[in-house]
Amino acid sequence: MCIQDMLILHICHRTGVRHRIVVEPPGRNAQMIIDMMNRNCYNSTFVYPLVIDDGEGCYIRDVDGNIYLDFTSNIGSSPLGYKHPDVIDVLNKYSSMGVHKIAGQDFYCKEHAELAEGLLSIVPKGFKAFLINSGAEAVENAIKIAYRKMGALPGVSCINAFHGRTLGALTFTFSKPVQKSNFPELPVKRIKFCTSDDDPEIDAIENLLKENRVAFIITEVIQGEGGYNIASRRFIKTLRSCADAYGIPLIIDEVQSGMGRTGRWWAYEHYDIEPDIMAVAKALYVGATLYRRELDPGKQGVLSSTWGGGNRIDLAIGSRIIDVIKRDNLLSNAERMGYMLLKALKDIRDDSNGKVVDVRGIGLMIGVEFTSKDVRDRFILHAFKKGLLLLPAGLKVIRVIPPLIIREEEVHEGVELMYNALREV
Numbered sequence: 001m002c003i004q005d006m007l008i009l010h011i012c013h014r015t016g017v018r019h020r021i022v023v024e025p026p027g028r029n030a031q032m033i034i035d036m037m038n039r040n041c042y043n044s045t046f047v048y049p050l051v052i053d054d055g056e057g058c059y060i061r062d063v064d065g066n067i068y069l070d071f072t073s074n075i076g077s078s079p080l081g082y083k084h085p086d087v088i089d090v091l092n093k094y095s096s097m098g099v100h101k102i103a104g105q106d107f108y109c110k111e112h113a114e115l116a117e118g119l120l121s122i123v124p125k126g127f128k129a130f131l132i133n134s135g136a137e138a139v140e141n142a143i144k145i146a147y148r149k150m151g152a153l154p155g156v157s158c159i160n161a162f163h164g165r166t167l168g169a170l171t172f173t174f175s176k177p178v179q180k181s182n183f184p185e186l187p188v189k190r191i192k193f194c195t196s197d198d199d200p201e202i203d204a205i206e207n208l209l210k211e212n213r214v215a216f217i218i219t220e221v222i223q224g225e226g227g228y229n230i231a232s233r234r235f236i237k238t239l240r241s242c243a244d245a246y247g248i249p250l251i252i253d254e255v256q257s258g259m260g261r262t263g264r265w266w267a268y269e270h271y272d273i274e275p276d277i278m279a280v281a282k283a284l285y286v287g288a289t290l291y292r293r294e295l296d297p298g299k300q301g302v303l304s305s306t307w308g309g310g311n312r313i314d315l316a317i318g319s320r321i322i323d324v325i326k327r328d329n330l331l332s333n334a335e336r337m338g339y340m341l342l343k344a345l346k347d348i349r350d351d352s353n354g355k356v357v358d359v360r361g362i363g364l365m366i367g368v369e370f371t372s373k374d375v376r377d378r379f380i381l382h383a384f385k386k387g388l389l390l391l392p393a394g395l396k397v398i399r400v401i402p403p404l405i406i407r408e409e410e411v412h413e414g415v416e417l418m419y420n421a422l423r424e425v
Ligand SMILES: Cc1ncc(COP(=O)(O)O)c(C=O)c1O
Pocket: 075, 134, 135, 136, 137, 139, 162, 163, 164, 165, 220, 224, 225, 253, 254, 255, 256, 257, 281, 282
């Protein structure tokens, strides 16, 4: 980034004039990179032609100089936004280090020990940590820990769940058919993800457990990829009590909802329950499986991976993120800003002539549901062209998940951009 551009980002930060579209995206530089990608790479889940160059605060700059307000946090994985002084401090400290990545399950390092300790300070007492690379691997190891204790029995997961795309985790994912095509599955029983306390299906788990031996129950408490669906309180409490009654581990997947996104460290805290095993990643920068001590696989070699627990820069950033969330009260910021955003988005729904049919969320994990997939997709594209980054979830929902550092004026800026985008849909 040249000095002039750095200056613009700094000035933007102070004056409050933030997003800035100088060339309709994709500009020439972006198009060149996208063409190169299209020639050489699998087209996985790209939604619009954003080619990221740099960022600061809640803003991302593309390779043509456009600046966007980021309401995606890179799918929740940039909780402190960009160029955060604490993250830069960690990067500076490691910039001259020769051994920045090690075989972290074969050799020890301070960063692994410190991140495990940091994580265990924010989960219930009596847990242990296994650090790994991604969210899917955190789930993969969560289910392995459960199988190790319970044997190779079916696992129970929810319809519309998303737990990752590696083959084991993918069995328990059930959000979009395209993710499952032709891929073999482990034994599984599926239940409805109930969002209303009045749903009679809540009791299905009791009957299922009466009639079947199972290895675990796995669920999100707010479904992410599946459409930002918020579990009913009675549903989650019933899963917990049935798991207790039948001696089955309850795995809570906090990959998307954890690390302060909902205004608490973990979304399950809103339900007054505790999991037996949990999967964490995204905002932590690395993956982590956290589990009750009594579920420890014990014998060496049951779990491992070359890079797991060994990417020292990301481990150090993960630790710093936990420290900064504590130090800067970002849980309460997520709660306050989330409340403000939710209220403003509900106003948008009321003014949308029926294009927006629902707005729901906890803290800074908010879903906006449109009347159809087509309207939702066009809305996302218009928002992008105006300087606001959003991503889809489920069939016709957008996820609104800005960095936890977001400030009031940025909430207003994003809401105004959404009003502008809505007018064009
Ligand atoms: C709830 C949940 N679990 C697991 C995953 C998989 O994480 P990753 O993409 O890091 O493998 C995701 C990713 O979106 C997720 O939202």
